[in-house]
Amino acid sequence: MKEYRYKINGNLYKVTVGDIEENNVHVEVNGTPYTVELEKHASPKIKPVIRTASTTPAAPPPAVTRPTVSQGKSGVKSPLPGVILDIKVKEGDTVKRGQTLLILEAMKMENDIKSDRDGKVTAINVSKGESILEGTDLIIIE
Template sequence: MKKYRVNVNGSLYEIEIEEMAAPAKMSAAAPAAAPAAAPAAAPAPAGAGAQVKAPMPGTILDVKVQAGQSVKKGDVLVILEAMKMENEICAPSDGKITGVNVRKGDSVETQALLCTIA
């Protein structure tokens, strides 16, 4: 057994992992290693106004707004998938979208800037 200390979102956990013997023979159907992900393109600079940030890490499934678009409080801005659930990220106030910093398929961390509203 190997012991590790892991920090997950600021909480410290101690875990034990059992080492297992390697299989004697790998089958041809064994899954191949995933290819390395291409580096993400740098997002456009944030616009002026209130920042709308990701409440949790996940993947952007859809971006419902674009820069210059007017929105009302509660309008869906982005759909964020986290833990196999779709989460609608809504406008916190009426205004105009001054910047969109994510694209469909982007992976984001907690507090990543999604868009700005002025």
């Protein structure tokens, strides 16, 4: 038997958990006995992995891109870590200040990454679906 004390909406409850029979639990709350029926969950089916001497796992691809340093050209940097959902421009495109360059998913939100100046896209340093870190040069604009 285990005893617990719970405070719910300002009320104190003394709960004693007793015997467990299949999916029924005998519980006493402030001296009043109850039988609580537990919900049955389907057990997950686990497939065993059998490895032999000839089986070796493949190396995973790199998950995160390190911040890059631009060479004299001005890059649009990632304001936070995330995943590139879409790239709206191509190399050679002329962009205006405030134009959406790409969409970055961070913390389950889509963020439009916009150009901070007018210019020409000379390099796109990321690809769709890539995970990036804060400060990564995403797109180089001349």
